[in-house]
Amino acid sequence: MNTKRLFRLASVVGIGFALSACSSSSDDPVVSVDTDLVFEITVTNLSANQPMSPAVVALHQDSYQAFETGASASVALEELAEGGDNSALLASLASSDQVLTEVGGAGAIAPGGSELFELSADDNALGTLSLSVLSMLVNTNDAVVAVNSQSLASMAVNETQTFYALSYDAGTEANTETADTIPGPAAAGGAREGFNATRDDIRDEISVHAGVVTQDDGLSTSVLTQADRWDHPSVLVSVVRVD
Amino acid sequence: MMKIKQLGFSVGLSAALFSAPFASVASAADLTVEIENLTRSTFFTPLVVAAHPAGTSLFDLGAAASSEIQSIAEGGDISGAETLLTSIGATQDNNPAAGLLVAGDSATATLNTDGTANVLLSVAGMVLPTNDGFVALNSIEIPTDAGTYVYYAKAYDAGTEANDEMIGSGTPGEAGFPAPGPVAATLGSGGTGIGASAEGFIHIHRGVLGDTNAVGGESDIDSTLHRWLNPVAKITLTVN
Numbered sequence: 001m002n003t004k005r006l007f008r009l010a011s012v013v014g015i016g017f018a019l020s021a022c023s024s025s026s027d028d029p030v031v032s033v034d035t036d037l038v039f040e041i042t043v044t045n046l047s048a049n050q051p052m053s054p055a056v057v058a059l060h061q062d063s064y065q066a067f068e069t070g071a072s073a074s075v076a077l078e079e080l081a082e083g084g085d086n087s088a089l090l091a092s093l094a095s096s097d098q099v100l101t102e103v104g105g106a107g108a109i110a111p112g113g114s115e116l117f118e119l120s121a122d123d124n125a126l127g128t129l130s131l132s133v134l135s136m137l138v139n140t141n142d143a144v145v146a147v148n149s150q151s152l153a154s155m156a157v158n159e160t161q162t163f164y165a166l167s168y169d170a171g172t173e174a175n176t177e178t179a180d181t182i183p184g185p186a187a188a189g190g191a192r193e194g195f196n197a198t199r200d201d202i203r204d205e206i207s208v209h210a211g212v213v214t215q216d217d218g219l220s221t222s223v224l225t226q227a228d229r230w231d232h233p234s235v236l237v238s239v240v241r242v243d
Numbered sequence: 244m245m246k247i248k249q250l251g252f253s254v255g256l257s258a259a260l261f262s263a264p265f266a267s268v269a270s271a272a273d274l275t276v277e278i279e280n281l282t283r284s285t286f287f288t289p290l291v292v293a294a295h296p297a298g299t300s301l302f303d304l305g306a307a308a309s310s311e312i313q314s315i316a317e318g319g320d321i322s323g324a325e326t327l328l329t330s331i332g333a334t335q336d337n338n339p340a341a342g343l344l345v346a347g348d349s350a351t352a353t354l355n356t357d358g359t360a361n362v363l364l365s366v367a368g369m370v371l372p373t374n375d376g377f378v379a380l381n382s383i384e385i386p387t388d389a390g391t392y393v394y395y396a397k398a399y400d401a402g403t404e405a406n407d408e409m410i411g412s413g414t415p416g417e418a419g420f421p422a423p424g425p426v427a428a429t430l431g432s433g434g435t436g437i438g439a440s441a442e443g444f445i446h447i448h449r450g451v452l453g454d455t456n457a458v459g460g461e462s463d464i465d466s467t468l469h470r471w472l473n474p475v476a477k478i479t480l481t482v483n
Contacts, residue, residue: 069279069281069347069477070279070280070281070347070348070349166395166474169283175467202283202284202468203284203346203347205346205347207281207282207283207346207347208281208282208283208471208472208474208475209283209472210282210283210470210471210472211470211472213453213455213466213467213470217452217466218454218455218466219455219466219467220455231472232472232473232474
């Protein structure tokens, strides 16, 4: 078994469970895994009317980045950005040597809502430890809100760090704002397409999101209203090292 | 008094030379400054990239723009700022993109402050298309420890020109914004102009409105292409 998978297990079931498993089944490889670092990560949606798709939260080495502005998005990121589907991105994280642990959210995070994640990693990882959090703003064509590889290195126990996340335009889908192309609830009555492999935005590059125009501001084909607008930052990520 | 106030760069000059505690301490740093345009489809005109002495600043938020900032913000002309920065002994590597810095691209300036008192870093350039918007990093303290430092820079409104969003002039005091070829290719035309007036002070830019009418409407700016939200630039400072 690879150790990363074990860390992931530990993060899902919680450290208490992992430790109790330790004493009850001494032949299980889990027992030898030292998950000294434990982080509680709270993701809060600061937007007015943009539900966040189930989030991806990962601990990794500082050399890892899920994306770079000015570069083209991976297909895994495109699937998250256009349809809120985090499965390919989670699989990609799971297969990366630079990633220590990754977790998918339990569900959408409503405006004003939050979700608590607990992730663990080996204490040897602290020197280069970094955090990424990604989710789609679902009442958009392809907006991803992200904490993109921010350092947690050298955080002490009980120390807290907060990150205000920017949202990004994945650049993979034209920002038509129509009910047929937006998967979120604002597009009720439309086809609400998620992922489409065609890349038809003005340029196939990730940029900081410019926000939505909306029908209330003159884009007649938009299904969105003034209520769907947002500004940076749209998500607050609070990290506490608890062990 | 008014004149001194207008010369934003020189306000702090005398203080820096004669009373600032660090003025006599030579800084010694070999710096690279990478500026990345984070916007969707907006241009930056030639950028000022300068290290300058303690006590000096590019501009004061809430105050009237200097003529040098006005020239940058309305027309992308950095010559006045360059002259003023030279007069206070700044270390400069201006216009690293050798022209327009297009959306998604980066440009890197190098500054060597050895033997100078230049401990602050500033970056400024016009955001196009806007009437008098400029992206800036204003007088941040250059870290003394070697390493890489990331700053996200905002766009400001110089407050010197009405935001009518019309193609026009880059000359300070004249309406509209300049539209060099690559920019013009993305713009509409024939707008009637948005009713707005110059605000009179430097503030966080409220963004552009634009419209979806390429041959009319109120604005020559395209609302589906040219809008942006702050921050508009990522600035990576490497202290070697």
